[in-house]
Each structure stands twice: as C-alpha cells, then as structure tokens.
Amino acid sequence: MENNQLPIIAATKDGFNRFADFSGVSTRSQYWYFVLSTTIATVIAQVAFGDFGGNLVSIITLLPTIAVAVRRMHDVGKSGWFILVPIYNFILAVSPSKPATNNF
Template identity: 50%
Template structure:
C-alpha cells in the first residue's frame, strides 16, 4: 500500500525513475479499488464512483508509467507502444544512474554507459 500512496504523492511527477514494485503495486491496488467501486456502484445504482476514481488516478497512472519507462532507460513515450511497454514494465531497471536519474534501488558501480562497452578480454590469460 505504501507504493500506491507514494505514486499518489508524486501525482504529476514525470521525471525520475520508478521501480517495478512501485509500478505493479500501484496497478494492483488501483485494480482492486476499481473493482470494489464497481461493485458498490452497481449495488447503489450509481456507477459514477468508478468513473470519478478513474479520472482521479489517470494522471498518476500515466506519470508512474513514464517513470517506469525511465527506469529501463527509455523515453516516456514508450508507454504508447502496446506490447513493448508491457515487456519494458516487466524488465529490471538499469543498474546505477542512467539518463533519467539515480537508481531507485541504490545499486552502484556502473550505469547505462557500461552496457555499451565491450568486455575487456585479455588473450594472454
């Protein structure tokens, strides 16, 4: 639940990075709340509860999606590519700092630039 609340606190923050757990826990709790509001709305005959909630979390949902794309060192626009954004959302973030900020897991040692360097292989060994 802390991840869900953290996303709501960063309501419209489209910069930085979001861990997989932050993204997926927000999606899970948002789905659960949506289902509960649908059931309650159906019981009382007012489906507006679900619609109001959906509008309220629209911007935080987009923001956490953009930050999730930043964690895998991709532009936030990648959330518009249907299947690829799901693959990226499931992928572990770039260790160390990348173009979008420091690693939210606090891993250090190397960053995005190190993935582009070939391994140093000494033929003498």
Template identity: 45%
Template sequence: MDFQTAVKTCFNKYATFSGRASRSEYWWWTLFVIVASIILQVVDFAIGLGDWGLFGNIFSLATIVPSIAVAARRLHDVNKSGWWQLLVIVPLVGWIILLIWLIKKGSTDVNRFGPAVVTVSDFVSED
C-alpha cells in the same frame, strides 16, 4: 517497496513524470488501481448506479494522471522515454513490447533519467 508505500508514493508524485520508479512501485500501484476499480464497480451495481458507474468513473479520472506518471517513471528505469507508453495504440505487438519493458529489471546505474532506484534487495547480502 510495499503496497502501502507504493500507493502513497504514486499519490505524492501525482503528476511527476521525471525520475525513476521501481518495478514494485509500478506493479503495487497497478494492483491497487485494478482492485479498487473492481470494488467500486461492485458498489456501483449494488446501489443501482451500474449503468453510470459513478464511483468507478470518478476513481478512474482521479488515478489516470498518476498511472501515466508512474508508467513513465517505470520506463525511465529501463532507460526508455515515457512517450513509449503510446505503444498501447498498436494492438497486441505494442502491448507485448510495453509489458516486457514494464516487467524488465531497471538499470542499476545512473542513466539519462537519474540515479538508480534503491530497493531493499540492494541492501541484502547474498552470503
């Protein structure tokens, strides 16, 4: 999945917490949110709204639900419940565990959250 498709998919599945998300979908979305947040912070400071962060705050509010949803779907891909996102409450250890699961390759067969996510690499033969 490419950058543009991942962003479109996450906005189309705005509050869809069921199903599975590939690593590329999750990490392209994460990159989009980080880059857009930085750009909007720069814009806020450039026009004198640095203390309020108006555009950055609006963007954060608009993307929090799809961010939680894609993370839940990503955890489903490694056969974990989306509720495991609450590990961020546990400093350092929880973050590390969650990061490992988000990086981990998803299961290639059907799990309790649905069929495997089909990626381009599944169609590439290794001759």
C-alpha cells in the same frame, strides 16, 4: 518508501504523492503495486457504486497512473513516450531496472 509499511501501501502513497512527477524513476515493484492498488480500488468502486463509481475512480487515478508508467519507462532506460506503444510498454514494465545511472 517507509520500512514500517506494507509495500503496496507505500507504493500507492508514493504514486499519489508524485501524481504529476514525470521525471525520475519508479521501480518494477512500485509500478506493479500501484497498478494493483488502483485496479482493486476501481473494482471495489464499480461493485459498490456501479459504473459511476468505477469511472470516477478511473478518472481520479488516470494522471498518477500515467506518471508512474512514465517513471517506470525511465527506470528501464527508455523515454516516457514508450507508454504509447502497448505491447512494448508491457515488455518494458516487466523488465528489470537498469543497474547503471540513467538520464532521467
């Protein structure tokens, strides 16, 4: 991430630049900043344009959000398939990164 940007902006750019990259890792802060920014964008679109706007933003951000979540699972040393297990997925999303090099 670039040093002269706010972390939320850098994480959002990274999430969209790597929208179909399901390999590698995303740190805890990258994941949560991306989730926060896409949630804010969805709420703004929902308020401004109604259901259509909110749904459109949700559809546009679906693939990048899944990719960031898979990379987050990799960062804690788990397979990306763990995003399909909701409660365990949340526990892993808030877990610290594994300090050792991982296989992803």
